[in-house]
Amino acid sequence: xxxxxxxxxxxxxxxxxxxxxxxxxxxxxxxxxxxxxxxxxxxxxxxxxxxxxxxxxxxxxxxxxxxxxxxxxxxxxxxxxxxxxxxxxxxxxxxxxxxxxxxxxxxxxxxxxxxxxxxxxxxxxxxxxxxxxxxxxxxxxxxxxxxxxxxxxxxxxxxxxxxxxxxxxxxxxxxxxxxxxxxxxxxxxxxxxxxxxxxxxxxxxxxxxxxxxxxxxxxxxxxxxxxxxxxxxxxxxxxxxxxxxxxxxxxxxxxxxxxxxxxxxxxxxxxxxxxxxxxxxxxxxxxxxx
Amino acid sequence: xxxxxxxxxxxxxxxxxxxxxxxxxxxxxxxxxxxxxxxxxxxxxxxxxxxxxxxxxxxxxxxxxxxxxxxxxxxxxxxxxxxxxxxxxxxxxxxxxxxxxxxxxxxxxxxxxxxxxxxxxxxxxxxxxxxxxxxxxxxxxxxxxxxxxxxxxxxxxxxxxxxxxxxxxxxxxxxxxxxxxxxxxxxxxxxxxxxxxxxxxxxxxxxxxxxxxxxxxxxxxxxxxxxxxxxxxxxxxxxxxxxxxxxxxxxxxxxxxxxxxxxxxxxxxxxxxxxxxxxxxxxxxxxxxxxxxxxxxxxxx
Numbered sequence: 001x002x003x004x005x006x007x008x009x010x011x012x013x014x015x016x017x018x019x020x021x022x023x024x025x026x027x028x029x030x031x032x033x034x035x036x037x038x039x040x041x042x043x044x045x046x047x048x049x050x051x052x053x054x055x056x057x058x059x060x061x062x063x064x065x066x067x068x069x070x071x072x073x074x075x076x077x078x079x080x081x082x083x084x085x086x087x088x089x090x091x092x093x094x095x096x097x098x099x100x101x102x103x104x105x106x107x108x109x110x111x112x113x114x115x116x117x118x119x120x121x122x123x124x125x126x127x128x129x130x131x132x133x134x135x136x137x138x139x140x141x142x143x144x145x146x147x148x149x150x151x152x153x154x155x156x157x158x159x160x161x162x163x164x165x166x167x168x169x170x171x172x173x174x175x176x177x178x179x180x181x182x183x184x185x186x187x188x189x190x191x192x193x194x195x196x197x198x199x200x201x202x203x204x205x206x207x208x209x210x211x212x213x214x215x216x217x218x219x220x221x222x223x224x225x226x227x228x229x230x231x232x233x234x235x236x237x238x239x240x241x242x243x244x245x246x247x248x249x250x251x252x253x254x255x256x257x258x259x260x261x262x263x264x265x266x267x268x269x270x271x272x273x274x275x276x277x278x279x280x281x282x283x284x285x286x287x288x289x290x
Numbered sequence: 291x292x293x294x295x296x297x298x299x300x301x302x303x304x305x306x307x308x309x310x311x312x313x314x315x316x317x318x319x320x321x322x323x324x325x326x327x328x329x330x331x332x333x334x335x336x337x338x339x340x341x342x343x344x345x346x347x348x349x350x351x352x353x354x355x356x357x358x359x360x361x362x363x364x365x366x367x368x369x370x371x372x373x374x375x376x377x378x379x380x381x382x383x384x385x386x387x388x389x390x391x392x393x394x395x396x397x398x399x400x401x402x403x404x405x406x407x408x409x410x411x412x413x414x415x416x417x418x419x420x421x422x423x424x425x426x427x428x429x430x431x432x433x434x435x436x437x438x439x440x441x442x443x444x445x446x447x448x449x450x451x452x453x454x455x456x457x458x459x460x461x462x463x464x465x466x467x468x469x470x471x472x473x474x475x476x477x478x479x480x481x482x483x484x485x486x487x488x489x490x491x492x493x494x495x496x497x498x499x500x501x502x503x504x505x506x507x508x509x510x511x512x513x514x515x516x517x518x519x520x521x522x523x524x525x526x527x528x529x530x531x532x533x534x535x536x537x538x539x540x541x542x543x544x545x546x547x548x549x550x551x552x553x554x555x556x557x558x559x560x561x562x563x564x565x566x567x568x569x570x571x572x573x574x575x576x577x578x579x580x581x582x583x584x585x586x587x588x589x590x591x
Contacts, residue, residue, distance in 0.1 A: 010577040022578045026571035033570070035559040042560065176365040186366060187373040194405055197363035201410070204361035267414060 042091065174207040176200055179219035182232070191272065195279045199234065202260045206253060212238050232279070235286045243289060250287040257285060294331040295385050298324045298339065302382060305343045306375045312368075314351035318344055326540045334533040335389040339378055341474070341536060342396045346371060349403060360409060367406035374399045390525060397470040404461045416462040423465040427472055428517050430455055434476075435514050438507055441483065442499045444491065449480040468517065471528045475513050478535035479506070484549055485542035509535065 013025050020028075059078070063071045178186070186193040196218070207214035215237040223229040236253060238246060261280045265273055301324030308317035324340030350371060353362045377395055381387045405413055430452050440448045456473050459465075465473075483506055490498040490505075512531050519527055562570075 006573055007577050007580070010574055014578065022575040023571070025578065026567075026574040029574060030562060030567050030570055034562055038560040038562070178365050178369055183369045183372075186369045190402060193366055193370060193402065197366040197406055200363035200366050201361060204363070208361055264414075 045088075174204060174213065175215040176204060177215075177217045179217070181220055182218050185220075191275045192279075195276060196232075198260060198264060199257060199279075199283070202257055203234065203236075203253075206256055210249075212241060212249075214238050230282060232283045233286055234283060235288060237288045246287050246289055250285065253287070254285045257283070291331050292385070294327065294333070295336065297327050298336050299382050301327060302339045302343060303379065305340070305347075306379055309343070309346065309350070309375055310372060312350075312354065314347045314354065318347035318351070321347060322540075322543075325536055326543065329537045329540050334529050335387070335392070337533060337536045338389065338392050339382060341478070341532070342378070342392070343375075345396075345474070345477075346374070346399075349407065353407065363406055367403060370399065370402050389529065393471065393525075393528075394467065397467045400460070400470055401464055404464060407461055412462060418464040420464055420466050420469070423459055423463045423469050424517075426459045427456060427465070427469050431472065431476075431510075431514050431517075435510055438510055441506055442497055442502055444487065444495055444497050449476065449483055452476060453480055468524065471524075472513060472516060475509075475516070475528065475531055475535070478532055478539065479509050479513070482506075482509075482535045482539045482542070485539060485546060488546050488549065489542060505538075 009029070010025060013028065014020065017025070063074055066074070182196075186196060200216075200218075203214075203216055207216075217235045217237070219233050219235070221231045221233050223231060234257070236250075238249060241249065258280065261276055261283075265276045265280070268276055301320050305317045305320035305324065308314070308320060321340045321343035324343070325337050328336035328340060350368070353364055353367060356362050374395060378392070381391060381395075408416070434448065434452050437448060440446045453473075453476055456476060460469060460473060486502060486505060487497060490501040492498060509531060512527060516524060516527050516531075
């Protein structure tokens with residue numbers, strides 16, 4: 001009678017390890033599948049060719065003709081499929097790298113969730129130098145001074161043919177730009193720097209928990225009617241939001257910033273209090289509506 | 291040697307460029323190189339720019355990597371960092387730059403940055419108190435002196451513990467220039483000692499006590515004396531001590547290269563779901579039972 005592949009493998013394992021229990025044999029097989037068979041299969045799997053920007057544009061235009069509900073469903077489906085492909089490519093990329101090099105590999109910022117699911121924290125303790133390390137080095141396997149590293153994001157982008165789709169948990173980090181004149185003020189006025197630091201911290205934290213990508217730009221503006229009154233403008237750029245939602249976000253964001261300043265005023269020293277009040281008067285938040 | 295100054299200056303320029311691009315890993319590497327090049331000569335102050343850039347790389351690397359509910363004010367802090375590195379580059383345009391000016395600028399930056407390294411709870415609660423910092427630093431360095439025999443224990447983390455306390459106290463309460471110097475010396479001593487453990491470790495896992503005692507203990511004594519020394523000699527104590535520690539550290543690097551760092555090891559593979567694992571275990575057990583059954587039948591026959 002012909003035996004199955006499983007029976008053949010088990011017989012082979014048992015032959016070479018006569019003392020092994022059924023539990024040990026199955027554990028060894030699971031390890032073999034996890035470490036060799038599955039990674040090899042995944043690495044060999046091919047993903048469909050990415051669609052061209054022209055094709056994507058055509059699909060988008062065609063969708064405009066269908067009803068809103070169907071259009072939304074199609075859009076979600078397309079995004080999900082693109083995201084799936086992106087994640088799959090990423091897993092493959094990680095597997096290839098891990099296959100080549102098992103040294104420490106920090107998970108990329110944008111793909112923390114996937115990287116975390118792949119990573120198993122086997123050893124994460126502070127290494128105390130031991131004589132073992134010494135012999136390892138003396139035996140001719142020294143570690144080397146790290147050469148200047150290449151930009152990981154750049155490297156990854158070459159490997160990934162798909163455009164990342166923004167999602168709440170894989171959102172790009174926000175940009176916080178500071179105008180040159182404001183930069184000069186930061187370096188010459190430590191209290192201003194400290195207060196602006198508080199505002200930046202609150203703005204960044206707000207943006208981190210917000211489902212939208214928010215970028216910031218800080219600059220000074222002089223009031224036309226009162227030239228001595230220098231305003232600090234915190235301009236916010238939010239993508240993918242309609243006018244009403246932007247207005248709502250503006251109210252909420254401004255309230256969060258003001259609340260933080262008010263809280264600081266309560267605990268500040270006299271001099272700090274004056275400067276914080278001044279900051280509160282001269283600071284204007286602004287959401288780019290265009 | 292004129293060439294050496296130019297080489298160190300190039301290393302610092304590369305480090306500054308990496309900093310401006312938020313590439314703190316390369317910034318650190320170029321800073322290390324500048325110190326490695328500086329020890330090829332005799333000019334003690336040439337190690338300083340690299341030492342300071344390395345510190346800055348660590349601060350900004352930590353700020354950038356900080357994740358969680360609260361985001362640091364990275365851009366405002368970076369603006370101050372850029373101002374500092376520009377000043378450093380300007381000072382380095384002349385070979386006879388003032389060592390004291392370099393220390394002063396570094397200290398000023400540390401004082402400014404500490405508020406940006408703190409989390410909100412700390413920032414809203416702790417007040418600047420340089421007198422407390424001085425008291426705590428003196429206490430800690432005296433404690434290090436008192437407990438220096440611990441450094442002969444191969445599993446000790448005494449210097450890292452002292453550094454941890456000093457960093458925390460400076461961050462929360464600020465400090466004076468001399469405190470920045472003391473903190474820098476302890477940091478340099480810790481780096482040097484890490485290599486001593488490798489170089490003077492015996493095959494049975496213990497450390498060569500005579501070597502550690504003769505090499506490390508005098509440095510502790512020197513750092514301890516820093517606070518009680520006359521003001522006019524403090525600068526030379528700092529300069530001599532830092533030079534000795536950095537030189538020793540870079541020389542050890544030539545012998546032992548990069549020390550093993552704490553790292554997360556990745557097991558290659560794809561984890562199977564529990565259900566699949568269970569099914570495999572069942573199939574294996576069944577197959578083995580069948581196998582044994584066949585063998586038994588054969589034996590019985």
